[in-house]
Amino acid sequence: MQKIDVFSLFIAMTLNLSIMAVALPYFMGRVNRAARYAQTGIVLQTAGWICLFSSSAVERGGWADHLLSTLAMGCVSSGMVFNAMAFQIWCGRMVAVRAPITIAVLMTTGYSIGFSDYPFRVGWANGLLALQIATVVADLCRPPKVAVGRWRWLLIICLTIQMIVLACRAVLGAFYTAEFPNFFGPYLVNRVFALSSNSMMVLSVVAILLAHRDEAARELERLATLDGLTGALNRRAWLLQSGIELAGSVRYRQPIGLLLLDLDYFKQINDTHGHAVGDRALQLFVTGLRTVSRTGDLFCRYGGEEFCVLLKCADLASVTAYDQRMRQWLAQHSPQELGFKLSYSAGITMREHDGDTIDTMLQRADVALYEAKSQGRGCTLASPVRLSA
The missing domain is CATH 3.30.70.270 (Reverse transcriptase/Diguanylate cyclase domain)
Structure with a gap:
């Protein structure tokens, strides 16, 4: 664990996200709302990580760092909102994401206002991201309105792991700042977060592709049973x-x-x-x-x-x-x-x-x-x- 390069892991994850952001429209197509929401969510999260890495290349604490870091938080939390909307459609429910949207707005606004206070901004951002993921997990745990595959449980597991790691980072960053002075440092929580983020991100994209496949199968079944002109049974x-x-x-x-x-x-x-x-x-x-x-x-x-x-x-x-x-x-x-x-x-x-x-x-x-x-x-x-x- 001591030999793991945290910065390189985050670079690899960002590259993976970038590739998936480009590849998902090719594999899924822009065929329906759920697919578009999922693709938008991945693109926003990719943009968030790019902004976060860009902030590490500018003067720490300066206006550029402030702007890029705030944009990063906004993109990552907004990406989760779009993913939540896709998950709801794939579960056969109406889109209702008031809680994730509210948390995204509060998290980004609070992060920007309290940017100069490092313990606050780390605890605030990670804590609210964990809370946002918790609302998505709770929604996924509700019984779906349509028959879904195992992708739902795969997503629940992946998001729960991310939620726990983010909550730990929030506590350590807010109350144990001396042991956790920066995001890319070679600290245990950073290594765990980098490793879990890489693996959970890949598994989450697999779950998204499986969910899209299930929806496509349901649509084919619907088309096979309905008259195309009137919508009545054939x-x-x-x-x-x-x-x-x-x-x-x-x-x-x-x-x-x-x-x-x-x-x-x-x-x-x-x-x-x-x-x-x-x-x-x-x-x-x-x-x-x-x-x-x-x-x-x-x-x-x-x-x-x-x-x-x-x-x-x-x-x-x-x-x-x-x-x-x-x-x-x-x-x-x-x-x-x-x-x-x-x-x-x-x-x-x-x-x-x-x-x-x-x-x-x-x-x-x-x-x-x-x-x-x-x-x-x-x-x-x-x-x-x-x-x-």
């Missing part, structure tokens, strides 16, 4: 989930209904108003389905202008009421949004026996839908009884 995902719900209705002896809907004269809408308006009509229709659906109802864009809705724990009267709510919603909103009234034809079927499958229910609903179209469109028929017009 046919494949709906069939899979509907099969599970149908099996549950059989097991628990609960009614379940299926509604197959087809927009009326959709080709004419495209030919008359253009495909852009046709796309808006599809999006508006899905907005209506989302509005009138209960939690647990499954709807999808089945294909073209056809949509399917599976209503759990719903008898025939409940499915009919759903259809009426949808028609009322469209009658109210489509003239305002599209300039014309959007209507649809629909077929309804219920689970008739335990041997029913989604395919057989779709076949019955399709027959009812075909009959509704034959009777002039704009109405709903059930298999085999007429319900509404």
Whole structure:
């Protein structure tokens, strides 16, 4: 430990950070907010360390030392704020970093004001950096809103180690200044900090890359299950989930209904108003389905202008009421949004026996839908009884 060159270790860490600041955008891409926040955090921390090293090359205690050291503290603490925002997004939470931001402002301001008092500025900066990291660790320890990998625990371990070392440096710098007179001196706490910073920084970047990979995998899964235009479930995902719900209705002896809907004269809408308006009509229709659906109802864009809705724990009267709510919603909103009234034809079927499958229910609903179209469109028929017009 006595032969370890603290200054060289910090130089190596700064070079590593600089390389990662350049490499992360290449490996991650600027694809989303979390990636941009993480990249910005690394860049700011790199800038902070560069400023800190630059301050050691100027007159100690002079205005340049004061300015560069304060900039270093501001960059390092701001970098942690951006990293905290990235971590929250990767954990599926809303961005809320009031505590880290407040600590960053207090730390930088207090450091600048008390710069001439070495014990104060060392204790203040290291202590508040440790506190800032503690708030980030506490947030990471909260249960995430989405499934995450082991990167979260890797980050918790890395940040906790850094927090402990910073807290020790704060106490030693503030109350044992004679044994800890400068940042780059060959003292045990500096060596421990330099070694831990190098290793924890590398592991933290690995954790960031793993978190980004997890998010990319979730996004691919989302794209594989949703219709790109409307945001509704696509046919494949709906069939899979509907099969599970149908099996549950059989097991628990609960009614379940299926509604197959087809927009009326959709080709004419495209030919008359253009495909852009046709796309808006599809999006508006899905907005209506989302509005009138209960939690647990499954709807999808089945294909073209056809949509399917599976209503759990719903008898025939409940499915009919759903259809009426949808028609009322469209009658109210489509003239305002599209300039014309959007209507649809629909077929309804219920689970008739335990041997029913989604395919057989779709076949019955399709027959009812075909009959509704034959009777002039704009109405709903059930298999085999007429319900509404």
